Amino acid sequence: MLFDMHWNTDTHWSFAVSILPILLRGMWVTLQAAAIGFVLAALLGLVLAGLKSVRYRIIAWPARVISEFLRDTPLLIQLFFLYYVLPDYGIVLPAFMTGALALGLQYSAYTSEVYRAGIEAIPKGQYEAARALDLSNLHTFRVIVLPQAIARIIPALGNYLVSIMKDVPLLSVVSVVEMLGVAKIIGDRTFNYLIPLSMVGGLYLLMTLIAASAIRLLDRKLPAQGIPLK
């Protein structure tokens, strides 16, 4: 029994059918962790990208170091650090929030590069034309740069959403009961790991395929030239 739901071990089929709703409960946790992690990554990445592009080294340099550190150390270490070290300094977060935060932090380093690359891909001539027309810097960013960069940024961000989903099972080490954790508990109690783990694999494939095709659709819907302005 898990989450007040029972399983039926009479046959393989009845077992699979009976644990599906339990696994789906775990999947809901996985999706929530991925969603919150992704939103954090997208927002923190924007902040990091902004800081890294500041002209003053005293601001840009630490932002670069932080970004490099987040990207080049394992997620598991960051996760343990947040989970076991922060409470020593009086910061106690629920396991789920700790996990989502760790995902958001690590992926913010990647998303900050997505923003930077999206903006740097705007040809120099666009800025020169805007300047020749005497448009203000702010107006140039808002109306010339952003609508063109966003068409490159959104699909690239979407790819990281898929990666984040696939990293959520790591959160089970800090006692977040997401889909893989649920499968393991079922296996521990029934001595049948094959069926729950296979089902998790299948459900994961389904999730990532749906997410990937949604991104592809978005990519096709967003014109390469940018958000059209009439």
Added chain:
Amino acid sequence: MTNNPAIEFKRVVKKFGDTTILNNLDLSVAQGEKVSIIGPSGSGKSTVLRILMTLEPIDDGVVYVAGRPLWHEKQGDVLVPAREAHLREMRKHMGMVFQQFNLFPHMTVRRNITEAPRHVLGLTQQHANERADEYLALVGLTEHADKFPRQLSGGQQQRVAIARALAMQPQIMLFDEPTSALDPELVGEVLQVIQNLASKDDLTLLLVTHEMQFARKISDRVCFFDKGEIVEQGAPDALFDTPQEPRTQAFLQR
């Protein structure tokens, strides 16, 4: 004021690293004058336009536009480097057409043209649209207003770029090799538009080009640039038919 030259370079120096692009350049263009600049690549001729459009700062000397220093402001009797507010004001005198058009690809033709008049000059949407229609008619693209740049040929795109610059109603138009990126069969339509503009007496026109026949046809004066200096300048017929300097002769014989 009206006796001031439209453009004046006084001992202007421009360097990129150790390379001198403009070497103590003196150049004066009268109001309404049509001047073509010719010369080999890397001779600094495009840099003259880019300095005027405030896309490249200068290292020494002074540039005047309509009698006022472009890159400097007067503080008492001395000239100090200009702030952005001054540059923004000075840019209103000039419009520029680029070799690569540099249209905004995500905007319709109309929006490309109306964006700056609306947000820089403060025109109403309706007024800006009327102005866009007026200049689109001038470049012969009335029926293309709602298209996006990618739906147009190179020649049409460059004509939109000309309309976009004109819609700011500058007194000075700068053309930086406007036909160099075009397929040969599209060059004519763009030159035709520039030629029509050249017939306006009050418009000052500065053209960097490799189209010698065209430069000869529309210019009051042609300047031959080489290695950051004006080697020779004069009326087009004189410069093209009887060049005095060996470097000019060698260049024109190519």
